[in-house]
Amino acid sequence: MRFTFSFFFTILISTVAFSQDLLKVDFYKITDGYVIYADNNELSPVSVQIDLDLNNMRSTMGNHKIFVIPPQVSNYEITRAITIDKSQYSNFHVNTLSGLGDHTQTDYDYEYSYDLPYDSQVTHKVIQGYDGRFSHRHQHALDFNIPAGGRILAARGGVVVDVEDRNSRSCESRSCNKFNNYVRVYHSDGTFAEYTHIKRGSSQVRKGDRVTQGQHIASSGKVGWATGAHLHFEVFLMKLNKKVTVPTKFKISKNMPPQQLVAKKSYRKDY
Ligand SMILES: [Zn+2]
Structure with missing residues (x-):
């Protein structure tokens, strides 16, 4: 009796502009099938949807599911593809779709007190707030009117998971989203912060750096x-194909509890 195995391994890269280039999904042979595993060298968890096309095989952990791979692990077993009838031909194809973060997460630290992302004793206006008509529809996003070159400080500590500061082009339409410069920071509660439109070459941090609240990370740009x-x-949680932005509270003044910022209001940082 002869067993013939043939395997096709395809990786579909997530369409989200949120790279996870340090994740690898692969497999190795065991007696009755294959172990599908991941190496994650990112500093945040990575979620990967595993879609198996099974021919005379079954997956021990189910199919079409999202698996969360912890940060900095190797040989993390996702599932096993096991041959059902050993007297027959069997094979599998696997497609993966992955992105940074725990895509199953819904909870986070709602009460976290963010710092205003600029220097002490400086005042800036929020020129567009949550659900803003210009570009924040259905988003919990804030635009601070920080002039070009103004210092941007980390509103919260965490790990830098992505930086882009090589772009210089801009325009007044969505088509220029692809030129956005940004710093992305992963927080201990599973959320990410994104600081966008930073000046070309202004990032003070690199992927993998740990930043503390109040640390200078970049300069404002257009x-x-x-x-x-x-x-x-x-600030957002990741869902397989999109970011889900969440509301945040900021420390505005030494003696006041943190609160949500409002469009058209100016905030002086007195701490
Ligand atoms: Zn904005």
Whole structure:
């Protein structure tokens, strides 16, 4: 009796502009089939949807599911493809779709007190707030009117998971989203912050760096989809094909509890 195995392994890269280039999904042979595993060298979890096309095989952990791979692990077993009838031909194809973050997560630290992302004793206006008509429809995002070159500080500590500061083009339409410069930081509660439109070459941090709250991370710019220099700030959870932005509370004044920022209001940082 002869067993013939043939395997096709296809990786579909996520269409989200949110790379996870340090994730590898692969497999190795065991007696009755194959172990499908992941190496994740990212500093945040990575979620991967595994879609198996099974021929005379079954998956021990089910199919068409999202698996969350912890940060910095190797040989993390996702599932096993096991041959059902060993006297017959069997094979499998696997497609993966992956992105940074825990895509099963819905909870986070709602009460976290973010710092205003600029220097002490400085005042800036929120020129567009949540659900803003210009570019924040259905988004919990804030635009701070920080002039070009103004210092941007980390609103919260975490790990830098992505940086782009090589772009310089901008325009006033969505088509320029692809030119956005940004710093993305992963927080301990599973959320990410994005600081967008930063000036070309201004990032003070690199992927993999740990940043503390208040640390200088970049300078304001007019890059990407922007009508003028400003800082776009948002905090979000990742869902397989999209970001889900979440509301945040900021410490405005030493003696006041943190609160949500409102469009058209100016905030002086007195701490
Ligand atoms: Zn914005």
